[in-house]
Amino acid sequence: MHKKLQRFISDYQPIIEDKMNHLLAATNVSDTLKSSMAYSVNAGGKRIRPLLVLATLEDLGVQSDDAVTVACAVELIHTYSLIHDDLPCMDDDDYRRGKLTNHKVYGESVAVLAGDALQTLAFEALATLQDTSAEDALQLIQLLAKASGSAGMVGGQMLDIEGESKRLSLMELENVHVNKTGALLSFSIEAGAILAGLHQQKTAKLKAFAWNIGLAFQIQDDILDITSTTEALGKPVGSDISSDKSTYPSLLGLDGAKERLAEHHRLAGEALAFLEKDQPLLGLFADYIVDRQS
C-alpha cells in the first residue's frame, strides 16, 4: 500500500471508530442490545466505506465538520448488513474476521434486533448533522436509503440469494454486485461530493470512478477466492469455475477476469483526471483495491 494512503488510513481509522462509539453511546434502553450493537461495530474491518467519504473530501480540498458522522452512517449500514448476512437463515457464518459472529455471542433474536437498530442509528446520525444545510442532509438521507434499500444493497443481497443455484450471465452477475456492494461504495463517494458542494458535472465523474472501483473490488474478491484457495488448500487454480456459484473467473476465466479488473482500474483512474492531482487519495484507494492480497 502507498505510504500516503497508509498514513491517511492510520490517521482516520481511530477517529471513525471513536465517532461510531460516540453515536452508540446515545440512549439505549437495553444494555444487552447496546453491547451487541457495539460488539459488531468494534469487530474490526477495513472501514473502506467511511474512508472513501473522507478521501473524497480530502481530494476535493474541502473540510466538513460533519464528514466523520456521515462516514460513520455508511459504516453503520454496512455493519447491520453483515450481522443479518451472517444469520443462520442467511449465510450461517460462525466467524467473521476471526471473531465469533454476533448471533453466536448474543443469540439470533438479539442479532436481528441489533442489526435493525444499527440501521435506524445510521439515519438518525444523518438527521442530526450540525454543520450541513437541511437540504443537503435530506439529500444524503435520500441517497443512503436508495443505496441501502430494496433498490440497492438489500435488493442486491436478494439477487445474490436468488442467483446461488443458477448460472448467471455476466450482466446478471454485474447487476448483483452493482447493487450488493457497489451502491454503498458509490454512496460513500457521492456523500463526500455533496458535503464538498461539488457541482453536478464533476459529481458524475466521481460516480463513474465509484462504479468502476465497486466492480474492481468484487472481481479482485473473486480472483482472490481462487488464488488463496490454490495456495492454502492446494486445489488447482480455477476450481470454482466448475462449481455452481457464478463468479467473474467462472464466466470469463481467470485471465479474462484479470483483464476486466485492469480495465475497471484504468477507467477509475481516468475518471479522476478532473482533480488535476498527482496522487489523489482515491486513485491510491483504487490501486489498493486492485493490488490487495486479502
Next chain:
Amino acid sequence: MHKKLQRFISDYQPIIEDKMNHLLAATNVSDTLKSSMAYSVNAGGKRIRPLLVLATLEDLGVQSDDAVTVACAVELIHTYSLIHDDLPCMDDDDYRRGKLTNHKVYGESVAVLAGDALQTLAFEALATLQDTSAEDALQLIQLLAKASGSAGMVGGQMLDIEGESKRLSLMELENVHVNKTGALLSFSIEAGAILAGLHQQKTAKLKAFAWNIGLAFQIQDDILDITSTTEALGKPVGSDISSDKSTYPSLLGLDGAKERLAEHHRLAGEALAFLEKDQPLLGLFADYIVDRQS
C-alpha cells in the same frame, strides 16, 4: 365504535393502503423481494398509527399534502417490526391475523431482507416529502429514528425478550410498553403536530395524550388476553396471573388493571381539552382503544 370515527377510518384506510403500495412500486431490483414486502404491507391490520397521524391533523384543523406519506412511513416501520417479530428466532409465529406470516410464505432469509428494506423505505419516504420544509422533514426523520430504534421500539422489543423469564415490577413492565408500542404511537401524534406547525406547549399536551393511550392500549390488550381466553378456551379468568409472563392483570389483578385503564383513559381525555372541541377524533380513538373487544 362511534360513527364519526368509523366514517373517518373507512374514508382514510383505502387512501393509506394506496399510498403504501405506491411507495412500494418504486424501483426494486428483485421481484421476489418486492412481492414479499407487498405481502406484509397488504396483510390487513387496523392502521392505527397512520390513522392517528391523520386524526391529529384533522383535530387541529390543518391540511397537509404530505400527511398520508408520513402516516405510511410509520406503518412501514410497524410492518417491518412485525415481520422480524414473527421470525422463528423471535416469537416464531406461523400466522398473523389469520394469514401465514411472511417467512412461512417466502422463507426466513427473504423475510429478514423484506423487513430490512421496509425500514429503509420508511426513511426514504420522509426524505422525499414534497410540501414540508427541509427542517421539518429532518425533525420527523430524527423523531422516527428515536421512536423506532434502540431508544424506542427495538429497545422495547429487547426488554420484552429479556423480561420473558422473570417477574417484572410495574415500572419495568411500563418501561417495556412505553418503548415497544408507546414510542411509535407517540410519534404518530407528534408527527401530526409537526405537520400542523403546532407550537410546543400544545404539542406537550398531545404527547401526554399519546403516552396515556399507548399504555391504555397495552393494558386493554392484556385484559383481552384473559377475557378472550376465558370465552374461547374455558380457562378461568386470571389464569395468566400465575404464569411467568408479567402483564398488568398479573401484577395488579384484573380489577386493578381495569382501574388503571380507566385512569389512563381519563387522563388522555383531559389532555385534549385544549382542542376545545366537542368530539375530537383523537378522543374517539381513545374510547375505541379502551372499549375494543379484539
